[in-house]
Amino acid sequence: MTEFGWPTEGISYGGDYNPEQWPRHVWDEDVALMREAGVNLVSVGIFSWALLEPREGEYDFGWLDDVIGLLHANGIAVDLGTPTAAPPAWFYATYPQARVVTRDGTALGPGSRGMVSPSSPEYRAASARIAGELARRYADHPAVVMWHIHNEYGAPVGEDFSPASVAAFREWLRARYGSLDGLNAAWGTAFWGQVYGEWEHVGAPAATASTPNPAQRLDFARFTDDQLRACFVNERDAIRQHAAQPVTTNFMAHQSYNTDLWRWAREVDVVSDDHYLWSPDEDGHVGLALSADLTRSVARGKPWILMEHSTSAVNWQGHNIAKRPGEMHRNALTHLGRGADGILFFQWRASRSGAEKFHSAMLPHAGTGSRVFREVVDLGAKLGRLSEVRGSRVRADVAVLYDWESLWAQDLEWRPSDELGFRERVRAYYERLWRDGVTVDFAHPEDDLSGYRLVVAPSSYLLTQAAGKNLADYVAQGGTLLVSCFAGVVDEHDAVHEGGFGAPLRTALGLTVEEFLPVRPQHDVAVDLDGATVPTAAWSEHLVLDGAEVRGTYRGGPADGMPAITRHAHGEGQGWYVSTRLDVAALAPVLAAVYADAGVEPSGLPEGVEVVVRHGDAHDYVVAVNHRDEPVTLAVPGTDLLTGTEADQQHEIGAGEVAVLRTTARPQGGGR
Structure with a gap:
């Protein structure tokens, strides 16, 4: 990422603005209300390809000139979007071969959001052309402070099985493996007689009679990620021929599936993220914190932008739950506390038509007299008082490992148990850390981990030999490592490691796994841990110890009496292994023992209070929610900073409220 100045003075505040949906006289009302709300940045043009290029090669920028000029005259900066997430009807009619094809062979047509085939040369050419024309026209416009390419790559279009994609996949495989012998070896095609003798016979893992080759599926996920990212780079480079402003695209962090954000973050100038609460999750604020920490981590600690979240309910879930008074305020400032220097929403004015007319907005259908709009104005005023926080950084002593390739591999078919998912384990371990008041970064398993007291690996099913050595070296040099079950099972080709399950972790953990022992749902299993009994579920393993000491033992189930939790001294550090699926409450005594090894101190704060410290050059900023x-x-x-209240010793934070405290001291518990 290139270093750029921040796009706005102070904290960026605003949202997606879609004036093309409204008559011209509404635009004047919009900008006046934006000023009232404290808006200083809006994203424009994200879904407007059909208006900007009504026929191929014919452009109409007049309305966009007016919008950008009006915003600039009112002191509102523009994050100018390329509209390539919604190709116009003429593109589908002219290039029907560019349509996305699903795994079962269905070609997807227009009438929705979502790009066409990421591998389509016609799409690549058309998207670069419109991006370049926008950059040529607005590169020097003083209102345009950032470029917003596409929208949410990978959603709703990710994998594509069109002829263009199959042909591109073959070329991608040639570049990766060099020969069919290399491909056959990597995919283990001797199994089920899948050996390939001609490149033309190699296809995408479309619908088959049984489950497709998992190594092929994993490579297709990598290919999909690469193709989507190539589309981004294609547009970015077209913009770069004319414009010098920073470029971004909106990620989706923990909600992303088709994009490996460790790789994507290298290609953007500013990391940005979209986050929406998931209605079935009654503790959605924990998932929100996870997503924010993950976004900050892929940004490598640099400030980032919350590009989209909602003021209240969304429209696309089974039960679209409205946010209660104060919840939007807590959501926004939690993101800020975890490193965001921009707080934006989808969208400014609620749409009257289309699929998202029931999605909340900064200016809802109920108008300016509504609770939501009053809260939007109040939040804008609060963010205006927080300008000095911009640029400060979050530091963490604990890292949680996160690898999208392991996610892709673990969540394929025919695993030992459907109850052991990548994201479920990440959430469980993260939530335990969150409830203990421990601030975390996320890290890739091959990253430099030497700066962390504790590294937690909740879902490391796929682990390379290089990653295994990295973790062993980390422990040997004095680190504390905590690994959850079903870890180090396969290599980068989804092949079981030579030496058996967990082989890359043997040095760090002092054990191997002889056999997986899933537990029937109706069976009660527990673990005896340091004199306490904690319940477990779904999963157990037969461990063979090679230096590790037993810290917890199975009671009941197929592993009755066997080791369940172990600790291994390696070099100057300790490697812990939890071979079963513990819930958030059951993880508490395990983490307590691990914290003691690592020298990590839980905050001691009351349940339901989260505190993160942002560190600046002159001051620290304690964000308490x-x-x-x-x-x-x-x-x-x-x-x-929000109230102006000064205190020598302590601050009271009201029910459901947030404080942002300028201080040089770290917070201590003291709830009531």
Whole structure:
């Protein structure tokens, strides 16, 4: 990522703006209300290809000139979008071969959002052309401070099985493996007689009589990620021929599947993320914190932008739950506390027509007298008081490993148990850390981990030999490593490691896994841990120890009496292994013992209070979010930037409220 100045003065605040949906006189009302709300940045043009290029090669920028000029005259900066997530009807009619084809062979048509085939040369050419024309026209416009390419790559279009994609996949495989012998070896095609003798016979893993080759599926996921990213780079480079402003595209962090954000973050100038609460999750604020920490981590600690979230309900879930008073305020400032220097929404004005007319907005259908709009204005005023926080950084002593390739591999078919998912384990371990008040970064298994006291690996099913050595070296040099079950099972080709399950972790953990022992749902299994009994579910393993000591033992189930939790001294550090699926509560005594090894101190804060510290050059900023229904007191001296309140010893934070405290001290617990 190239270094750029931040696109706005102070914290960026605003959202997607789609004026093309409204008559011209509404635009004047919009900008006046934006000024009232404190909006200083809006994203424009993201779904407007059909208006900007009504016929191929014919452009109409007049309306966009007016919009950008009006925003600039009112002091509102523009994040200018390329509209390539919604190709116009003429493109589908002219290039029907560019349509996405699903795994079962269905060709997808127009009438929705979502790109055409990422491998289509016609799409690549057309998208570069419109991006280049926009950059040529607006490169020097003083309102345009950033470029927003496409929208949410990988959603809803990810994998594509069209002829263009199959042909591109073959070329991708040739480049990766060099020969059919290399491909056959990597995919293990001797199994089920799948050996390939001609490149023309190699296809995408479309619908088959049984489950497709998992190594082929994994490579197709990598290929899909590469093709989507190539589309981004194609547009970015077209813009770069004319414009010098920073370029971004909106990620989806923990909600992303088709994109490996460790790789994507290298290609953008500013990392940005979209996050929406998942209605079935009654503790959605924990998932929100996870997503924010993951976004900050792929940004390598640099400030980032929350490009989209909702003021209240979304429209695309089974039950679209409205946010309660104060919840939007907590959501926004939690993102800020975890490193975001921009807080934006989808969208500014609620749409009257189309598929998202029931999606909440900054200016809802109920108008300016609504609770939501009052909260939007209040949030804008609060963010205006937080300008000095911009540029400060979050630091963490704990890292949680996260690898999209392991996600792709683990969540394929025919695994030992359907109850052991990548994201479920990440959430469980993260939530335990969150409830203990421990701030975390996320990291790739091959990253430099030497700066962390504790590294947690919740879902490391796929682990390379290089990653295994990296973790062993980390422990040997004094680190504490905690690994969850079903780890180090396969290599980068989804082949079981030579030496058996867990082979790359043998040095760090002092054990191997002889056999997986899933547990029937109706069976009760527990683990005896340091004199306490904690319940477990779904999963157990037969461990063979090679130096590790037993810290927990199975009670009941197929592994009754066998080791369940182990600790291994390796070099100057310790490697812990949890061979079963513990829920958030059951993880508490395990993490307590691990913290003691690592020298990590839980915050001691009351349940439902989260605190993150952003570190600046002159001051620290303690962002404290109270999710409780009663006030809480924090022993933190300093000034609350939101209220102006100063205190020498402690601050009271009201029920459901947030404080941003300028201080040089770390917070201590003291709730009531």
